[in-house]
Amino acid sequence: MLHILFENLREIHIISSDVFLSNLKERKILLAVLYYIVVPVSNLIFLSFIPIVQKGTGIAIFQAQLATTELIKTYFVSFFLGQILIALLTSDQIAGEVERGTFTLLRSKPLNDWSIALGKYLGMLYTLIMLILPVSILYFVSILGIYEADWPWTYIKSLDEIIAACVLIVLLLGVIVSLSILSSAVFNKSMHSIISTLLVLFVLSISGSALFGSNNYFSMSWYVDAIFPHFFYNLEPLKDAPNGSVLVLVLVAANIAIVGLSCIILMLKEDY
Amino acid sequence: MDSLSIIETHNLSKFVQGKPIIFRMNLQIPAGSMFGLLGPNGAGKSSALKLITGRIKPTSGMAKVLGFNPWRQRKRIFKHVGYLPQNPTQPPDKTVLSYLHFMARLKGFSRAEALEQAREILYQVGLGRLENLNVMKLSGGQKQRLGFANALLGEPDILILDEPTASLDPEGRIYVMELISEYAKAKNRTVVISSHILPEIQRMTNHIAIMANGRVLTSGPMWVLTKEVYDTEYEVQCSHPDLMHEALSEVGYECTLENGIIYVSNLTNLEKFWTEVPKICADNSWELKTLRPTHDALERVFLNYVRNPMEVNST
Numbered sequence: 082m083l084h085i086l087f088e089n090l091r092e093i094h095i096i097s098s099d100v101f102l103s104n105l106k107e108r109k110i111l112l113a114v115l116y117y118i119v120v121p122v123s124n125l126i127f128l129s130f131i132p133i134v135q136k137g138t139g140i141a142i143f144q145a146q147l148a149t150t151e152l153i154k155t156y157f158v159s160f161f162l163g164q165i166l167i168a169l170l171t172s173d174q175i176a177g178e179v180e181r182g183t184f185t186l187l188r189s190k191p192l193n194d195w196s197i198a199l200g201k202y203l204g205m206l207y208t209l210i211m212l213i214l215p216v217s218i219l220y221f222v223s224i225l226g227i228y229e230a231d232w233p234w235t236y237i238k239s240l241d242e243i244i245a246a247c248v249l250i251v252l253l254l255g256v257i258v259s260l261s262i263l264s265s266a267v268f269n270k271s272m273h274s275i276i277s278t279l280l281v282l283f284v285l286s287i288s289g290s291a292l293f294g295s296n297n298y299f300s301m302s303w304y305v306d307a308i309f310p311h312f313f314y315n316l317e318p319l320k321d322a323p324n325g326s327v328l329v330l331v332l333v334a335a336n337i338a339i340v341g342l343s344c345i346i347l348m349l350k351e352d353y
Numbered sequence: 354m355d356s357l358s359i360i361e362t363h364n365l366s367k368f369v370q371g372k373p374i375i376f377r378m379n380l381q382i383p384a385g386s387m388f389g390l391l392g393p394n395g396a397g398k399s400s401a402l403k404l405i406t407g408r409i410k411p412t413s414g415m416a417k418v419l420g421f422n423p424w425r426q427r428k429r430i431f432k433h434v435g436y437l438p439q440n441p442t443q444p445p446d447k448t449v450l451s452y453l454h455f456m457a458r459l460k461g462f463s464r465a466e467a468l469e470q471a472r473e474i475l476y477q478v479g480l481g482r483l484e485n486l487n488v489m490k491l492s493g494g495q496k497q498r499l500g501f502a503n504a505l506l507g508e509p510d511i512l513i514l515d516e517p518t519a520s521l522d523p524e525g526r527i528y529v530m531e532l533i534s535e536y537a538k539a540k541n542r543t544v545v546i547s548s549h550i551l552p553e554i555q556r557m558t559n560h561i562a563i564m565a566n567g568r569v570l571t572s573g574p575m576w577v578l579t580k581e582v583y584d585t586e587y588e589v590q591c592s593h594p595d596l597m598h599e600a601l602s603e604v605g606y607e608c609t610l611e612n613g614i615i616y617v618s619n620l621t622n623l624e625k626f627w628t629e630v631p632k633i634c635a636d637n638s639w640e641l642k643t644l645r646p647t648h649d650a651l652e653r654v655f656l657n658y659v660r661n662p663m664e665v666n667s668t
Contacts, residue, residue: 095455188427
C-alpha cells in the first residue's frame with residue numbers, strides 16, 4: 082500500500098517538477114514576472130513619493146492589510162491581467178500537449194492519468210506561488226516599514242496575518258489554476274481551453290457577484306473581503322460573513338473538486 | 354487467453370460516430386514473435402494499435418495485453434510495453450537528452466539510472482552525438498529515432514511500433530529495421546509493427562495480420578500464409594531478351610517484353626515453365642539472369658486479400 086502511494090507521489094513529483102522547470106524557460110512567464118512584480122513594486126515607489134501624514138504601528142498595520150488585500154483582489158479577483166495570465170499559462174498544459182501530439186508519448190509511460198492532471202496542477206501552482214507569494218510578503222512588510230511600524234515586534238506579531246494571507250493566496254490561486262487545468266483536460270486545442278477558462282473566470286469574477294449578490298460563495302471578491310478581517314484581527318469582518326475557517330474549507334473543497342473532476346475527465350479521455 | 358499469446362483480441366470493435374473504424378478484430382500475437390500488421394492506408398492499423406495500447410476505448414469486444422485490459426490497466430501494461438506512435442512529437446523546450454531522461458524517469462528509473470539509460474539508448478539509435486541539441490532542431494528521421502529510443506527505454510517485453518520507418522530516409526530505414534530485428538532476437542522480445550510497406554514487413558516479421566477497412570482479413574505465421582501461394586506471373590531476364598521473348602511465345606506462353614524484361618502471365622504449369630526456360634537458355638547459350646515471380650509470395654497474399662476482401666481470421 083505504502084509502495085503504491087510512494088510510486089504515485091513520485092510520478093506526480095516528476096511531472097510537477099518538469100512543468101515547473103519548463104515554465105521557467107517559457108517566454109510567457111516573463112510577461113507574468115513583469116506583471117506580478119511590477120505592480121507591487123510600482124505601488125511601493127508611488128507610496129514612497131507621496132507625503133505620509135500619520136505614521137506608527139497601528140496605521141502601518143492598517144495600511145499594510147488594506148494594500149495587500151487590494152493587491153490580492155487585483156491579482157485574483159478582478160477579471161484583469163492577473164487572472165488572464167494564469168489562464169494563459171495554465172490552460173494549454175494538457176490541451177497543448179494533446180494539440181502538439183506529445184500527450185501520446187506521455188501516456189505511453191506507466192503513469193496514472195490522474196497523476197498527470199495532479200502533476201500539471203501542482204507544477205503550475207509552484208510556479209505561480211514562486212512568482213506571487215514572495216512579492217506579496219515583501220509588499221506587506223515594506224508597507225509596515227514605510228509607515229514606520231515598531232521593529233521588530235510588529236513584524237513578529239504580523240506573522241499570523243502573513244501566513245493567513247499566504248494561505249488565501251495559495252487557495253485562490255489554486256481555484257484559478259484548477260479551473261484552467263479542468264478546461265485543459267476537456268478540450269484538445271489550447272485556444273478552446275484558454276477561451277473557456279477566461280469565460281468561466283469572467284463569470285466567477287463579475288457575473289458571480291452580480292447574479293447572486295456580493296455575499297455568496299460564487300463571488301471571489303467576497304472571499305477576500307470576508308476572510309481577511311477574520312485573520313487581520315484589527316478589522317471588523319463583513320456583516321453576515323461566516324467563520325474564516327469555513328471559507329478556507331470551501332476553497333480547499335473547491336480545489337479538490339475541480340482537480341478531481343479534471344482527473345476523471347483525463348481518465349476517460351481518448352487519444353485519437 | 355491462449356497461454357502462448359501475449360496480446361489477444363476477441364471481436365474487438367471501435368465505432369466513431371456510428372461508423373466502424375475497427376470491426377470484430379480477432380488477433381492472437383504469440384510471445385516472442387515479430388508480428389506485422391499489414392494493410393493499405395486507412396485500413397485501421399493505427400486504430401488497432403491504439404486499442405491495444407489503451408489510447409482509445411473499445412466499443413465492444415475484448416483486448417488483453419499480458420492478461421491486462423489495456424483501457425482500464427494502461428499503467429500496468431506500459432511497465433512492460435514500449436510504444437512508438439505514428440509521427441512521434443517531442444516537447445519543443447527540451448534537449449534530446451533531457452527529453453529521454455524525463456521519459457526514463459517516468460518509466461521508473463532513478464535520476465542517475467535514467468541518465469545512464471538515456472545515454473546508452475541514444476548511442477544505440479545513433480543520436481549519441483546530438484544529446485545536447487534541442488529536439489526542434491532534429492530532422493524528421495532523427496525525431497523518429499528519438500521516438501524509437503523512447504520506446505526502447507527499460508528494455509520492454511513488448512515493442513509496439515506504428516509505422517516505425519515512415520519518415521526515415523533509406524539509410525535510416527535500414528538502420529532502424531536492423532535495430533528492431535536485433536533487439537527482438539537478442540532479447541527474445543515480442544515486436545508488433547504496423548506498416549503498409551510489404552518488403553519491410555517481410556524482412557522483419559514472422560507472423561502477420563492483413564487488414565483492410567477496419568477488419569482483419571487474415572492472420573497467422575508468415576510461412577503458413579504464403580505456402581499455398583501459386584505464382585502465375587513471372588519475370589525473365591536473359592542476355593538475349595528479344596530472342597527469348599520470341600522463343601517463349603512460340604512455345605505458347607503469354608508474354609510481353611518491356612525494357613529488356615519478359616513478363617510471362619497466366620502460367621498454369623509452373624513445373625514445366627521452370628524446366629523449359631533454363632533449357633531454352635542452355636540450348637541457345639544465352640545467359641539466364643533472372644527467373645522470379647513478378648510479385649513475391651507475401652505481395653500475392655496481400656493483393657489477394659485486399660482486392661477480394663473476405664474475412665478469414667485464420668487464428
